[in-house]
Amino acid sequence: MPTFQPVRGMRDLLPEDAETLNYIVCKARETAKCYGYKEVITPIVESYDLLSAKAGEEIRQRMFTFKDLGDRTVALRPEFTASIARLATTALKNEPKPLRVFSVGSVYRYDEPQRGRYREFWQSNCELIGAGTAEADAEMILLTNSFLKNVGLRNYAFKLGHIGVIRGILTEEGVDEKTQNSVLQLMDKKEYDEAFKLVKHESCRKILQGLLEQKGETGFETLKNMKYYVKGHEKAEAAVDNLLDILVLVTQSECPVENVEPAFARGLEYYTGVIFEVYIPELDIALGGGGRYDRLIESFGGAQTPATGVAHGLDRIAMAMQMQGVQVRTVEGKRLVVVSVNELMKVEALRIAERLRDAGLSVEFEVMGRKISKALEDADKRKVDYAVIVGKRELNEGKVVVRELHKREQTTVALEELADKIKGAT
Amino acid sequence: MPTFQPVRGMRDLLPEDAETLNYIVCKARETAKCYGYKEVITPIVESYDLLSAKAGEEIRQRMFTFKDLGDRTVALRPEFTASIARLATTALKNEPKPLRVFSVGSVYRYDEPQRGRYREFWQSNCELIGAGTAEADAEMILLTNSFLKNVGLRNYAFKLGHIGVIRGILTEEGVDEKTQNSVLQLMDKKEYDEAFKLVKHESCRKILQGLLEQKGETGFETLKNMKYYVKGHEKAEAAVDNLLDILVLVTQSECPVENVEPAFARGLEYYTGVIFEVYIPELDIALGGGGRYDRLIESFGGAQTPATGVAHGLDRIAMAMQMQGVQVRTVEGKRLVVVSVNELMKVEALRIAERLRDAGLSVEFEVMGRKISKALEDADKRKVDYAVIVGKRELNEGKVVVRELHKREQTTVALEELADKIKGAT
Numbered sequence: 080m081p082t083f084q085p086v087r088g089m090r091d092l093l094p095e096d097a098e099t100l101n102y103i104v105c106k107a108r109e110t111a112k113c114y115g116y117k118e119v120i121t122p123i124v125e126s127y128d129l130l131s132a133k134a135g136e137e138i139r140q141r142m143f144t145f146k147d148l149g150d151r152t153v154a155l156r157p158e159f160t161a162s163i164a165r166l167a168t169t170a171l172k173n174e175p176k177p178l179r180v181f182s183v184g185s186v187y188r189y190d191e192p193q194r195g196r197y198r199e200f201w202q203s204n205c206e207l208i209g210a211g212t213a214e215a216d217a218e219m220i221l222l223t224n225s226f227l228k229n230v231g232l233r234n235y236a237f238k239l240g241h242i243g244v245i246r247g248i249l250t251e252e253g254v255d256e257k258t259q260n261s262v263l264q265l266m267d268k269k270e271y272d273e274a275f276k277l278v279k280h281e282s283c284r285k286i287l288q289g290l291l292e293q294k295g296e297t298g299f300e301t302l303k304n305m306k307y308y309v310k311g312h313e314k315a316e317a318a319v320d321n322l323l324d325i326l327v328l329v330t331q332s333e334c335p336v337e338n339v340e341p342a343f344a345r346g347l348e349y350y351t352g353v354i355f356e357v358y359i360p361e362l363d364i365a366l367g368g369g370g371r372y373d374r375l376i377e378s379f380g381g382a383q384t385p386a387t388g389v390a391h392g393l394d395r396i397a398m399a400m401q402m403q404g405v406q407v408r409t410v411e412g413k414r415l416v417v418v419s420v421n422e423l424m425k426v427e428a429l430r431i432a433e434r435l436r437d438a439g440l441s442v443e444f445e446v447m448g449r450k451i452s453k454a455l456e457d458a459d460k461r462k463v464d465y466a467v468i469v470g471k472r473e474l475n476e477g478k479v480v481v482r483e484l485h486k487r488e489q490t491t492v493a494l495e496e497l498a499d500k501i502k503g504a505t
Numbered sequence: 506m507p508t509f510q511p512v513r514g515m516r517d518l519l520p521e522d523a524e525t526l527n528y529i530v531c532k533a534r535e536t537a538k539c540y541g542y543k544e545v546i547t548p549i550v551e552s553y554d555l556l557s558a559k560a561g562e563e564i565r566q567r568m569f570t571f572k573d574l575g576d577r578t579v580a581l582r583p584e585f586t587a588s589i590a591r592l593a594t595t596a597l598k599n600e601p602k603p604l605r606v607f608s609v610g611s612v613y614r615y616d617e618p619q620r621g622r623y624r625e626f627w628q629s630n631c632e633l634i635g636a637g638t639a640e641a642d643a644e645m646i647l648l649t650n651s652f653l654k655n656v657g658l659r660n661y662a663f664k665l666g667h668i669g670v671i672r673g674i675l676t677e678e679g680v681d682e683k684t685q686n687s688v689l690q691l692m693d694k695k696e697y698d699e700a701f702k703l704v705k706h707e708s709c710r711k712i713l714q715g716l717l718e719q720k721g722e723t724g725f726e727t728l729k730n731m732k733y734y735v736k737g738h739e740k741a742e743a744a745v746d747n748l749l750d751i752l753v754l755v756t757q758s759e760c761p762v763e764n765v766e767p768a769f770a771r772g773l774e775y776y777t778g779v780i781f782e783v784y785i786p787e788l789d790i791a792l793g794g795g796g797r798y799d800r801l802i803e804s805f806g807g808a809q810t811p812a813t814g815v816a817h818g819l820d821r822i823a824m825a826m827q828m829q830g831v832q833v834r835t836v837e838g839k840r841l842v843v844v845s846v847n848e849l850m851k852v853e854a855l856r857i858a859e860r861l862r863d864a865g866l867s868v869e870f871e872v873m874g875r876k877i878s879k880a881l882e883d884a885d886k887r888k889v890d891y892a893v894i895v896g897k898r899e900l901n902e903g904k905v906v907v908r909e910l911h912k913r914e915q916t917t918v919a920l921e922e923l924a925d926k927i928k929g930a931t
Contacts, residue, residue, distance in 0.1 A: 331856060446644060447636050
């Protein structure tokens with residue numbers, strides 16, 4: 080029989096990679112708590128209607144969609160925001176605002192697998208619900224800045240934009256919302272020619288084309304150019320002013336901003352305001368991104384509620400750490416193996432192993448029925464620190480033999496001192 | 506528009522419940538590490554062929570099965586063991602034995618939802634691969650004992666059995682494996698009459714029926730009865746002896762065993778040896794269970810490899826903790842809110858918030874654009890400990906106002922002493 084493999088696009092995280100992911104998850108959780116966010120856990124399986132409502136065509140087509148045994152059309156979540164918006168209209172409806180909610184877990188998209196892109200991937204996700212201010216948007220960016228700093232990354236920088244600029248122009252030129260969504264989807268893929276073809280009026284098309292050329296040396300310069308360029312388009316102008324407020328807040332808090340993108344768009348359809356992504360120079364895919372979505376909760380049957388959020392790509396952050404040589408710092412305690420000199424001492428040896436575990440030590444028990452020399456050789460090979468050898472003669476005096484494996488030294492230690500001796504040894 | 510709800514059988518964990526689950530996950534991880542287990546993370550989506558191979562008819566029919574966009578028949582994992590066995594035949598094939606592997610995450614079964622049973626639920630899972638000894642099986646039980654003790658549960662006890670007893674009798678009486686599987690499935694559901702109807706020979710049927718009556722007051726008494734009863738059935742006798750070895754090991758390590766069940770069966774088809782479950786008196790569903798599966802890895806195309814494992818039901822453990830009034834002990838740091846006295850001080854206030862977060866404090870920033878009195882009132886209501894109020898006059902002297910909210914007392918504190926003062930306050 081041939082062996083089984085993971086399904087295409089899925090992958091296993093072996094111990095080292097799993098440890099890195101867990102480390103990143105811990106840092107994400109610590110950071111979110113530091114900003115006053117509370118964790119919720121929502122299901123991976125949600126109704127297709129919920130997940131597809133505002134995801135945008137691109138993501139909608141790449142969802143893992145199926146019917147459950149009760150004939151419900153369901154899907155694996157491609158992101159967290161829809162689930163959190165659902166909560167904000169139901170179980171968390173009456174919570175005081177602002178509502179700060181955090182989640183971490185796996186999400187699913189049927190993309191073509193490539194380096195740093197899997198069909199099951201990990202995100203941490205923060206949503207700030209009920210606040211429409213620039214401070215709220217700045218918080219999403221600053222929180223992401225803290226998180227990346229906390230995992231040890233360097234030289235990352237944010238790219239900012241504002242959906243309100245393009246939507247503002249299109250709305251004022253009478254382009255309907257559905258066409259706007261298609262234009263933005265294509266602009267997200269940088270297919271500008273295709274995007275602008277959808278815009279009927281040549282005057283409007285020219286405005287958008289010109290927008291692309293407003294990029295300056297810095298975010299502030301770009302915004303100055305944009306402000307001048309969109310003069311007269313009231314909504315677009317307001318969007319530029321809003322982005323300037325946010326840029327001031329984050330740069331003054333020493334958060335690195337690469338630039339403002341005049342024609343920045345993102346795949347998700349629900350954005351209404353600032354959008355952002357963060358990159359390191361070594362990698363051309365974003366480590367995280369987010370933005371403001373002031374109409375999503377209302378469209379899910381809730382009250383009109385401003386909201387902003389961010390998702391962090393944990394697999395990509397792991398990859399970035401590897402590229403920058405960032406070490407995962409975990410405290411590894413001493414490792415022990417407990418062996419009995421013969422079959423008859425097995426029960427006693429196991430009791431001693433249990434006592435050492437109760438004292439917080441990491442203890443393997445010899446379960447292979449091997450000769451003692453073989454067991455010790457194996458433990459030494461795997462860099463176990465100590466072997467505790469349980470024999471009848473020593474145990475009659477309340478003692479065991481402790482062997483420091485790499486030094487090949489051994490001493491006899493009283494049982495009541497055993498845990499402390501091993502913990503105290505340097 | 507009506508609001509969205511979770512899909513039937515799925516549920517949201519709001520902050521308090523999410524915190525409890527995370528606490529249990531931490532304890533599971535700590536315990537597994539204490540026994541020398543390393544964590545791996547496998548995909549939730551696996552091939553249907555892998556998951557269905559040895560799951561047993563009952564679970565096979567309740568899997569979330571579907572075709573992905575590449576027309577592959579896949580399913581959401583109903584348990585972890587198949588994925589770990591897959592790893593043991595591929596990526597971890599050449600690891601030294603014994604191989605100790607731990608996982609934690611959600612699993613999926615389309616069961617009728619009821620109290621303590623959801624279609625998405627959480628498990629921690631340990632597998633010990635490569636060891637066929639009684640010590641290896643005892644380790645699964647002792648690890649579970651430690652885990653339940655570590656989360657703070659009381660009065661739980663283990664129920665033990667051995668698949669080798671019934672399979673031994675059926676094999677010797679010439680019953681084929683497929684029929685054996687069906688008999689065991691029905692016995693697991695306690696539908697004994699239906700189960701025994703599948704056994705043709707009356708003599709064999711009578712042996713099985715009589716087996717049910719061998720239960721004594723204690724595990725040791727039951728095993729004594731069983732040993733006498735199955736005399737002459739060589740394989741069944743060996744199974745009873747093996748179970749006695751395991752029972753001695755675990756009871757001598759002060760692990761509470763309720764009894765041995767002479768006709769114990771479990772839903773999964775891959776078990777070959779000892780099986781066990783653990784219960785508290787307050788709840789009639791198992792908090793965890795496992796057993797030996799010596800032929801699974803071979804059937805997946807690997808070498809002949811003895812193995813034993815256990816899965817813990819984390820949602821049920823959370824429910825058990827609630828029933829026994831066990832408190833989740835997490836260290837909650839002090840909570841702060843930072844507010845600026847007016848719009849002009851916003852940038853400065855945000856910088857101060859960031860500095861306090863860098864110092865490890867949990868800081869909310871006022872993002873609602875509210876008047877200061879309103880913001881403080883809200884923070885007090887939500888039991889935030891301190892407000893840091895940033896005003897121009899104090900800041901010109903390098904100071905801010907710190908208000909202890911529940912005491913309604915405030916002092917002026919120099920910026921460089923701010924974090925330490927708040928951390929040090931009692």
